[in-house]
Amino acid sequence: MASPQIPTEQWAQVVEKTGGPVVYKKIPVRTPGPDEVLINVKYSGVCHTDLHAMLGDWPIPTKLPLVGGHEGAGIVVARGELVKDVEIGDHAGIKWLNGSCLNCTFCNQADEPLCGKPLLSGYTVDGSFQQYAIAKAAHVAHIPKECDLEAVSPILCAGITVYKGLKESGARPGQFVAIVGAGGGLGSLAIQYAKAMGLHVIAIDGGDEKNELCKQLGATAFVDFQTSKDVVADVKAATPEGLGPHAVLLVAVQEKPFQQATQYVRARGTVVCIGLPANAMVSAPVFDTVIRMITIKGSYVGNRADTTEALEFYRRGLIKVPYKTVGLSKLQDVYKLMSEGNIVGRYVVDTSK
Ligand code: NAD
Ligand code: ZN
Numbered sequence: 001m002a003s004p005q006i007p008t009e010q011w012a013q014v015v016e017k018t019g020g021p022v023v024y025k026k027i028p029v030r031t032p033g034p035d036e037v038l039i040n041v042k043y044s045g046v047c048h049t050d051l052h053a054m055l056g057d058w059p060i061p062t063k064l065p066l067v068g069g070h071e072g073a074g075i076v077v078a079r080g081e082l083v084k085d086v087e088i089g090d091h092a093g094i095k096w097l098n099g100s101c102l103n104c105t106f107c108n109q110a111d112e113p114l115c116g117k118p119l120l121s122g123y124t125v126d127g128s129f130q131q132y133a134i135a136k137a138a139h140v141a142h143i144p145k146e147c148d149l150e151a152v153s154p155i156l157c158a159g160i161t162v163y164k165g166l167k168e169s170g171a172r173p174g175q176f177v178a179i180v181g182a183g184g185g186l187g188s189l190a191i192q193y194a195k196a197m198g199l200h201v202i203a204i205d206g207g208d209e210k211n212e213l214c215k216q217l218g219a220t221a222f223v224d225f226q227t228s229k230d231v232v233a234d235v236k237a238a239t240p241e242g243l244g245p246h247a248v249l250l251v252a253v254q255e256k257p258f259q260q261a262t263q264y265v266r267a268r269g270t271v272v273c274i275g276l277p278a279n280a281m282v283s284a285p286v287f288d289t290v291i292r293m294i295t296i297k298g299s300y301v302g303n304r305a306d307t308t309e310a311l312e313f314y315r316r317g318l319i320k321v322p323y324k325t326v327g328l329s330k331l332q333d334v335y336k337l338m339s340e341g342n343i344v345g346r347y348v349v350d351t352s353k
Contacts, residue, residue: 006038006040006077006078007132008029009028010026010130010132011130011131011328011329012024012025012026012027012067012129012130012131012328013129013328013329013331013332015062015064015065015066015068016064016065017064018054018056018061018062018064019055020332020335021335022068022129022331022332024328027067027130032079032134033080034081034082035080035083035136036079036080036135036136036137037076037078037079037080037083037135037137037140038076038078039072039074039094039132039133040074040075040077040132041069041073041128041130041131042073042075042350043073043074043150043153043349043350043351044069044071044072044127044128044129044328044348044349045154045158045346045348046069046185046331046334046346046347046348047157047185048184048253048338049070049122049157049276050070050122050127050129052278053066053068054066054068055278057276057277060123062123062124066126067122067129067130068127069121069122069129069133070095070098070122070127070128070156071094071156071157071158071348072093072094072121072128072133073092073094073143073152073156074094074128074133074149076088076090076091077132079137083137086140086142090142091142091143091147091149092142093141093143093153094121094127094128094133094140094141094156095121095140095156095160095301096122096123096301097112097113097120097301098118098120098121098125098127098134098139099119099125099136099139100112100117100136100139101117104116104117110305111303112139113300121133129331129349129351130351131352139304141156141307142308143311144311144315146315147311150323150325150348151323152311153321153348154185154189155319156307157301158186158346159310159313159314159321160302160306160310161274161300162186162249162251162274163193163306163310163313164301164303164310165251166190166194166197166199166249167306168272168299169246169248169249169270169272171247173197175199175200175245175247176201176202176220176240176244176245176246176266177199177200177201177202177245177246177248177249178235178245178248178249178264179194179204179219179251180205180248180250180251180252180257181252181257182201182203182210182214182219182222183205183206183207183209183210183213183214183344183345184251184253184343185345185346186251186275187205187214187251188214188217188321188346189321190251191203191214191217191218192217192218192318192319193310193313193318194249195217195218196318200220201218201219202219202221202222202223202235202239203219203222203223204225204231204235204252204257205222205224205252206225206341207226210344213344217320217322221238223235223238225257231264232263232264235264243266243267244265244269245264245266245269246265246266246270247265247269247270247272248261248264248265248269248270249274250271250273250274251275252277253275253277253341254277255277255280258273258277258282259282259283259284262288262289262296267292267294268292268293270294270296271295272297272298273296273298273299321345321346322346323345323346323347323348324345324347324348326350326353327349327350327352328350328351328352328353329353330349334349
């Protein structure tokens, strides 16, 4: 079943070789399989993961040629014959987990990001940096009609991921959470989800523009990692009695803060690793970890329920995405700014330009 005006060709940004750059060109529009939908992507957020994928930063290879992107917001224009719960005309989102087996232990327990046979948008299958993208119907995000497709797009990865990470941190209302990389795409949303959950936020990032944004979004304190003489001392000083935050959300793209966080987290606190810098290790002294009863854990995107919940926070007006929009044809310029650490909030690409 399909709406009539689907073209056979479309504009896309294609990674032809690992290392990049992306090539803006016309490629064919695919037909969805029996359990898939075709989404006319209107806007897509640009996540640092897309840059890692192009550069080959991680131990798992991407498909090649690759269309990146996994924060795609658009309109369903075709569906396979087995699809019953997604209608033509629905507003839907392409997220990182494009599909999973739905049958393994992890899928059965709503831990589908841990499925051993995942389809990953913009990594193992083509993603949202094209005008028409395919997704498994069971996994598409259902975007409420009143949400603006442009502004909501970054929720589809950044929002879901930090919302899940905050839940994994175990932090409770009234407690303190440090967000490391707070001025970036994930961080700027993490500040707001944390605030909406009743947490105090200590934002850590670099530069005046990010400082200003973090404060404006509700952070209690800002520690500038580029100018601070002692990040550990400054983070502790921003918490009551200098005991340190109850939880730390690491969404930075450098290794150093992953080594630092256990030094300032409060005793019995939790360090949640989310950022994925290339070739990085997380390590901590055994002695400290034991006698201060520190938890160090990873958090990876979110399941379908987390997706719905993260979107609902947005629909209720609790989250304002700080974004700038450029045409899809300018994606390589966005990657340049991103690799220099010069993006405040998120960039969104408009697939019509
Ligand atoms: P981004 O580039 O928008 O933001 C990263 C921020 O980290 C920047 O503002 C940068 O200034 C800051 N930073 C760099 N070094 C720092 C330091 N030493 N201390 C404090 N801040 C520092 O990137 P993003 O799109 O927000 O993604 C962040 C990371 O999260 C990426 O590695 C991405 O791949 C990863 N990610 C993980 C998941 C997951 O499920 N675990 C999901 C999405 C993204
Ligand atoms: Zn992402």
